Amino acid sequence: MEKGRIYIDGKKLDAFYGQEQSRGQELETANLDEIEVPPDHVFVLGDTWWRSIDSQLFGPLPISAVRGKVIGYEE
16 A cells, blocks of 8 residues: 555556545555565455554455355356
């Protein structure tokens, strides 16, 4: 994260949730040092990632610890 934007492998995440916002206003306050995510792990961010309790605080999670169901995606 740099200036409120999320980057993955040096590329800006081009999605509505890739920019820090509050009440419709774009912000540029969130910053996070580069993190290497180990194999078989994921880096999770909450819906309001600039103030969520997520991988920013506890680090990458093993994929085996993730429970859920993917919906709305077709291969």
